[in-house]
Amino acid sequence: MNKSVDPVTFSSKIKRIAFQKNIPIYGSFEITHRCCFDCVHCFLGPVKATQEIIDNELSTDEIFKIIDDIVDAGCLKFLITGGEPLLRPDFKDVYVYAKKKGLILTLFTNGMLIDEDMADFLKEWPPDTIEISLYGACDETYKKVTGVDGAYTKIVDTLKLLKERNLHVNLKTVIMTINSDEYFQLMELSKNLGYKFRPDAGVFPKLDGDNSPLQYRVPAKEAAEKELTDEIRAEEWETQINNNEGLNFHADGFLYACGAGVTDFHIDPYGKLMPCMLVRHIKRDLRTHKFIECMDDIRKKIKKKKISLDFKCASCDNQASCGYCPGRFLLENGNEQTCSTYYCELGMYRKQIITGGLCV
Ligand code: SF4
Numbered sequence: 001m002n003k004s005v006d007p008v009t010f011s012s013k014i015k016r017i018a019f020q021k022n023i024p025i026y027g028s029f030e031i032t033h034r035c036c037f038d039c040v041h042c043f044l045g046p047v048k049a050t051q052e053i054i055d056n057e058l059s060t061d062e063i064f065k066i067i068d069d070i071v072d073a074g075c076l077k078f079l080i081t082g083g084e085p086l087l088r089p090d091f092k093d094v095y096v097y098a099k100k101k102g103l104i105l106t107l108f109t110n111g112m113l114i115d116e117d118m119a120d121f122l123k124e125w126p127p128d129t130i131e132i133s134l135y136g137a138c139d140e141t142y143k144k145v146t147g148v149d150g151a152y153t154k155i156v157d158t159l160k161l162l163k164e165r166n167l168h169v170n171l172k173t174v175i176m177t178i179n180s181d182e183y184f185q186l187m188e189l190s191k192n193l194g195y196k197f198r199p200d201a202g203v204f205p206k207l208d209g210d211n212s213p214l215q216y217r218v219p220a221k222e223a224a225e226k227e228l229t230d231e232i233r234a235e236e237w238e239t240q241i242n243n244n245e246g247l248n249f250h251a252d253g254f255l256y257a258c259g260a261g262v263t264d265f266h267i268d269p270y271g272k273l274m275p276c277m278l279v280r281h282i283k284r285d286l287r288t289h290k291f292i293e294c295m296d297d298i299r300k301k302i303k304k305k306k307i308s309l310d311f312k313c314a315s316c317d318n319q320a321s322c323g324y325c326p327g328r329f330l331l332e333n334g335n336e337q338t339c340s341t342y343y344c345e346l347g348m349y350r351k352q353i354i355t356g357g358l359c360v
């Protein structure tokens, strides 16, 4: 009998095996923090493109060496992100190097720097996925979020360029008070282009502790309702919730049962290796130490972090629906084991909608 497995179930199986065997299969790399947008909610905060910042970024050769090392360590899927990664003059060299090494690439970009030439390049070297955030359905809203004039018009051009080349693009939108009214227009735009659309309720504080992005959060009920009007997203959540029903995420006592620092790793533009994009207080320097040694150190530290029995999440049934994430708790509350009321509410509403207890 030919039994097919859905992608969510398949990737969680792969991840479980990699977790048991300590293989860092998922990596992300911010090749620069510089950006041509200045988004109000960006967790990196504003990064000035000073010469000092540029000089401190990893060189092309340093990046090549890191890519060699992560491939040797077992990395399979690799996200190239920023800031805006296309701002680096050596972007194409870095990208092609990673591609030739056999990494399954995802590219996060805001889409502003994709012209005919860049679109042709991506067609020649197609990534697994290009992911672009949509910040609004008109230039005015885009400007309110990004600070840039004419950005919506440019992004729609970019999307057409990518469509003409039949590239695999996923669109996403962080649902915020600024753009929430345009949410359904953005869904429609994605649908018309034939692209998958992923809403995201993930607005969290900046890495320096600045809580100002939280003012843009929409109420959790509204976020869950909007998110789950998208059929594909609703199915993904349903699979995730059903697959994890009754499972004890923390049977081994690990606080980070998500894979941060074990299956997942993150690298910043200055060569610092960390458990994931949100967990940055544990870090090792790839300029002075080998990837495999740094990863071993990080994994030991992460696996030593045990969940406390009096932590509310330890015995909660909604972990699969809230997007349980100690990294977010740390950013929001300064403590990995103090959960976020907002994510608790999101999880509750998602579950209610999916199990039919709340109509949308
Ligand atoms: S954040 Fe809230 S909903 Fe999620 S696991 Fe913790 S207590 Fe449960």
Ligand code: SF4
Residues within 6 Å of the ligand: 256, 258, 259, 260, 264, 275, 276, 277, 278, 279, 324, 325, 326, 327, 328
């Ligand atoms: S800490 Fe949060 S963001 Fe990081 S890997 Fe775990 S769930 Fe994902």
